[in-house]
Amino acid sequence: MNMNGEPRIPHGESSAAHGGGIPHSPFAIRHYLSLYAALWRNSVIRELGFKANFLMWIIVEGLWFALQLTFIGVLYLHTESIGTWTKWQVVALVGTSHLIQQLFTAIFLTNLTALSEHIRTGKLDFMILLPVNTRFLVSFRQVDLGGFVNAVGALCVISYALHRLGHTPGIAQVVGFLPLIVVGIVIHYSLMLMLCASSFWTVRAQGIVWGYYNLFNIARLPDEAFRGAFKAVFTFALPMLLVSNVPVKLLVDKLGSPFEMLLLVSLAALIFAASELLWRTALKRYTSASS
């Protein structure tokens, strides 16, 4: 309501006039921000239409989170540590993994999984025609607000775990933790985009989300539990063992060397670049669904 006069839907005359120049002009960022605000508003209105359902999904996610924590609790009934990881350190790890996963779900998940449907039905034609970056539209079209609620729950668990550890992280640690969370979300986002872009080649790509949840499963386990080829693959190729382990290690003074953070950030940059490359290749060979 406070944005009267701004273009509501991305086919206003102002954006059309700028054409392909949009992504490069400084005006573009403001334009895209206002666009995203409009998309947010739509999502809020949509969620308000199904309040009970909205609450139920929050309960479902909360329940599965509690389940993971129970698993850790039961493990630590029978052991003092996993490698050098103590109980509350692992709880902080599960919490951080949940935080990253929920923020990723809130911002990206529904959009990315809808991609194969857009390709199958040819709706993507319409999105390509709009005068906005198609990847932007495909990635940010809808916001899943429940994810943010669950992310707050994850933050509470992390704080409680730190409290039980008797550990107050310094300013530098917290300031480092937050960007690493963003880096983690970027990794999940880029990998998922690549997986979903595979539906440009094969029409049936439903199993993808399910397959990806298996990777989330690894991300919440302490890296010291793994070795050999498995560890190498999930550190250097699909860095699941870095995504939540590195930020937590920074937070609880477990980091072996700052090199681990460097590795995480550079792998994220690499994977993001790869996803952009794949995305462009995929769009080039897109020939619509019908005729």
Place this chain on the structure above:
Amino acid sequence: MEKYWHVLNIGLQNTLVYRMNFLFRATFGLIPLIAVISVWRTIYEGKAGGRIASYELTQMISYYLVITIVDALTAVTEDDWQVAADIKDGNISQFLLKPMDYLTYRLCLFGAGRLVFAAVALVPTCAFIWLLRDNFVLPPDAATAAWFVVSLVLTALMQFLLSFTLALLAFWLLEVATVIFIAFAFEYIAGGHLFPLDLLPPAVAGALDYTPFPYMLFFPVSIWLGRVNGDALWLGVLVQLLWVVAAYALARLVWSRGIRKYSAVGG
């Protein structure tokens, strides 16, 4: 009943279309399995006695491998969504006209789906078990193996009947997905998917024995591992049988209630 053989046959052909999907599922499903086994290995390394709640490492690893086998043969994957969709889309009407029982029809499709999935999952799962063969125990004797099979069939029936009943809630609710996920969460932990239930404090594990959940996974796995012996074995199977009967009665009850409600709305 010959007509149900045809249903089974059609079910087999329909699910064969998804064989690649199943293969991916079975293969990717190994990733969390490897992860949980690695975690247990690490825990056992830090443990002097080599035993956790009467499980040696070999038994612990076997526990998760047998879960994978039981899961492949008994877990409900798509059936509940399909039942809910049938109700919502009104496809259920045709079954009221045909001389065919919807529950039996669905059971045939479920059986067909499991057969195809198990056949497809056989290769990756066996390859994986072969890699871990040093840590994989077989049932101690033929009688135990036979009891395992009996319990496995009962587990499959329980899994099916409870999912079927939950899906029937679509007669009353617009959206059953959340309800199904909540029930699945409880079954996941209380059935023993995450860890053997006897790792829980005895009071909690004892309380769980009065719920159907342990009989939906944990019980057959325990039989395989030779952890249920003597009277406890046939008594357990009897209890499991009673749960199946109860679940069947519940499914029939909910179905007849639902149909009444359905016809009232559909007019």
